[in-house]
Amino acid sequence: MKMTSSTETISGTRTKSAEIKEQYKKFIGRKILFILFSLILIFIIAGIAATLGSYPITVTEVYSIIWQGLFQNPETTKEIVVWNLRLPRIIMGILAGIGLAIAGTMMQGILRNPLASPFTLGIASGAGFGAALAILLGAGIIAGETGKYLIIVNAFAFSLIPTFVIIGLTRYKRATPETMILAGIAMLYIFSAATTLLMYFAESEAVKAAYFWMVGSLGKASWDAILPVSIMLAGCVPLLLWKSWDVNVMGAGDETAKSLGVNVERSRILILVIASLMSAGIVCFTGTIGFIGLVAPHMCRMVIGGDNRFLIPASGFFGAALLLGADTLARTIIAPVILPVGVLTSFMGGPLFLYLIMRKRREFW
Amino acid sequence: MKLKVKEVEFSYASVPILKDICIELAASEMLGVVGPNGAGKSTLIRCIDRILKPQRGIILLDERDIKDMRLMELAKKIGYIPQSTSQIFPATVFDTVLMGRRPHIGWRSSEKDTEMVLEMLQMLNIEEFAMRDINELSGGQQQKVFIARALTQEPDVLLLDEPTSNLDIKHQLEVMDIIKNIVIEKQISAIMAIHDLNLASRYADRILMMNSGKIFAAGNPVSVLTPANIKWVYGVEAEVNNNNGRPYIVPIRPVRKMEVEMGCEV
Numbered sequence: 186m187k188m189t190s191s192t193e194t195i196s197g198t199r200t201k202s203a204e205i206k207e208q209y210k211k212f213i214g215r216k217i218l219f220i221l222f223s224l225i226l227i228f229i230i231a232g233i234a235a236t237l238g239s240y241p242i243t244v245t246e247v248y249s250i251i252w253q254g255l256f257q258n259p260e261t262t263k264e265i266v267v268w269n270l271r272l273p274r275i276i277m278g279i280l281a282g283i284g285l286a287i288a289g290t291m292m293q294g295i296l297r298n299p300l301a302s303p304f305t306l307g308i309a310s311g312a313g314f315g316a317a318l319a320i321l322l323g324a325g326i327i328a329g330e331t332g333k334y335l336i337i338v339n340a341f342a343f344s345l346i347p348t349f350v351i352i353g354l355t356r357y358k359r360a361t362p363e364t365m366i367l368a369g370i371a372m373l374y375i376f377s378a379a380t381t382l383l384m385y386f387a388e389s390e391a392v393k394a395a396y397f398w399m400v401g402s403l404g405k406a407s408w409d410a411i412l413p414v415s416i417m418l419a420g421c422v423p424l425l426l427w428k429s430w431d432v433n434v435m436g437a438g439d440e441t442a443k444s445l446g447v448n449v450e451r452s453r454i455l456i457l458v459i460a461s462l463m464s465a466g467i468v469c470f471t472g473t474i475g476f477i478g479l480v481a482p483h484m485c486r487m488v489i490g491g492d493n494r495f496l497i498p499a500s501g502f503f504g505a506a507l508l509l510g511a512d513t514l515a516r517t518i519i520a521p522v523i524l525p526v527g528v529l530t531s532f533m534g535g536p537l538f539l540y541l542i543m544r545k546r547r548e549f550w
Numbered sequence: 551m552k553l554k555v556k557e558v559e560f561s562y563a564s565v566p567i568l569k570d571i572c573i574e575l576a577a578s579e580m581l582g583v584v585g586p587n588g589a590g591k592s593t594l595i596r597c598i599d600r601i602l603k604p605q606r607g608i609i610l611l612d613e614r615d616i617k618d619m620r621l622m623e624l625a626k627k628i629g630y631i632p633q634s635t636s637q638i639f640p641a642t643v644f645d646t647v648l649m650g651r652r653p654h655i656g657w658r659s660s661e662k663d664t665e666m667v668l669e670m671l672q673m674l675n676i677e678e679f680a681m682r683d684i685n686e687l688s689g690g691q692q693q694k695v696f697i698a699r700a701l702t703q704e705p706d707v708l709l710l711d712e713p714t715s716n717l718d719i720k721h722q723l724e725v726m727d728i729i730k731n732i733v734i735e736k737q738i739s740a741i742m743a744i745h746d747l748n749l750a751s752r753y754a755d756r757i758l759m760m761n762s763g764k765i766f767a768a769g770n771p772v773s774v775l776t777p778a779n780i781k782w783v784y785g786v787e788a789e790v791n792n793n794n795g796r797p798y799i800v801p802i803r804p805v806r807k808m809e810v811e812m813g814c815e816v
Contacts, residue, residue: 202668205680209644209664212681297638430657434649438635441696443601445703446625446653491639494657 286504
């Protein structure tokens with residue numbers, strides 16, 4: 186009697202372990218499925234986006250034009266429309282979506298704060314100030330390429346200032362998530378005020394140009410811009426993926442992370458620098474596109490949980506689909522007027538975010 | 551000796567917290583650190599895990615100075631369960647326990663890591679929560695998950711900061727029994743800071759009583775947990791009864807500082 190009962194318990198625990206293993210495998214399968222789903226979503230939206238516009242082109246035509254264009258230069262009007270106008274915009278949308286969403290994911294992870302994003306850490310307002318400064322001091326007037334580059338370079342340089350200030354502060358005060366995020370918000374206000382001041386004293390034409398720059402849009406996308414952005418992403422994303430375990434562990438708190446062998450302060454600064462570089466590299470070409478970096482990570486966490494090894498690719502792809510979808514909508518909603526996508530992401534993102542917050546019973550998710 | 555702490559001193563912005571701390575810990579020994587709030591218990595534990603760096607003194611683990619060890623290396627030898635942790639973003643119990651493998655693995659976790667997590671979940675009897683979110687569990691269940699995480703590190707020394715605070719009495723006993731069993735079965739040494747003198751008396755092999763950053767008394771529970779020591783360190787008049795060879799403390803009333811000092815002079 187005794188024998189049978191003990192064997193029963195052993196087999197009982199075995200099946201229990203096997204059951205958990207099975208559940209865990211399914212859980213991982215679900216994460217991979219979601220990543221694939223987001224990837225497919227990008228292709229579908231990209232296909233739709235390429236057909237939309239004042240010049241009618243069908244989906245099949247678009248794909249054959251893209252395919253042919255890989256081997257020869259575009260010649261016909263249709264080819265030029267697809268290759269030089271629509272495709273850069275679509276690719277830029279995908280890249281910007283990936284970059285901003287991943288940067289947001291990492292910033293939220295290392296700062297253990299659901300409100301962290303490239304916007305709340307002052308990166309976008311730094312870029313806005315840099316661009317406004319360049320435009321108002323005359324770079325906008327300089328005809329052609331030089332002026333354009335000056336704006337981009339200035340926006341990039343200034344967008345990195347908040348991050349360096351945050352890191353500088355941590356040398357005097359411990360690099361806790363709270364001090365870092367508050368410093369970011371302080372920088373956001375300082376740069377916004379400085380931009381307002383600049384605009385107040387500037388000519389109305391220049392103010393208009395600066396303002397248009399700051400409202401994020403993909404209208405400025407060109408092949409020239411895609412190259413540096415894709416290089417930036419190719420450099421930064423693998424580094425962040427490599428650090429994903431550390432970010433997972435840091436999610437359990439600084440002390441726990443340290444006891445698990447993670448150099449918390451150093452990792453936090455390294456990841457912040459990489460994520461900031463990435464967002465700066467995007468924002469200096471597109472202007473402020475809000476909410477993607479904030480919302481995409483949260484939406485993905487709700488579906489696949491918080492493991493950053495899967496969350497980074499998932500929110501990257503999902504963010505890309507989200508941004509591309511928003512831009513497609515922005516182009517068609519009151520066509521022929523093309524709205525800047527930054528307005529639409531905020532308009533869509535705000536209510537969507539409120540809905541998500543209301544729906545969840547827990548404090549965060 | 552498993553762990554040696556020699557003449558360790560630590561101060562926060564020139565306010566001394568630890569003064570001349572010396573401890574020796576044998577393998578498979580459970581040391582209870584007691585003392586009033588602010589005595590330096592948590593600071594001591596953090597210094598041993600190098601979360602804080604002492605200004606003076608050395609800490610030797612298996613005759614090696616922990617200052618010379620890499621963080622990952624130290625994480626394979628010392629497990630730490632902090633007093634309070636909060637998980638802001640979602641994490642399943644399984645993934646939380648898997649984090650304990652971080653010092654041992656690269657990017658991917660292997661079948662062996664999975665097996666180990668399953669073993670720990672089973673050992674702590676928290677299998678049924680495996681796929682639940684850590685934030686959905688009660689305090690007692692969470693504490694078990696954190697112990698499981700520390701154990702998957704395969705440490706030689708386990709550090710616990712108030713492992714029973716915020717737990718109901720059943721969970722207090724369960725958690726302490728688990729720790730005691732691990733110490734015996736896995737030959738792990740443990741240092742735990744603990745407020746409950748009776749739990750310390752019942753479970754610790756040796757007790758270290760701290761007061762204002764210094765070791766006030768050290769030894770077996772009977773020799774340390776005396777009415778005189780408790781009165782001096784805590785300022786509490788207490789009755790100490792014998793409970794199966796372990797002292798059982800019944801606090802009676804707080805005494806004013808004046809009375810404590812006078813009582814000592816007499």
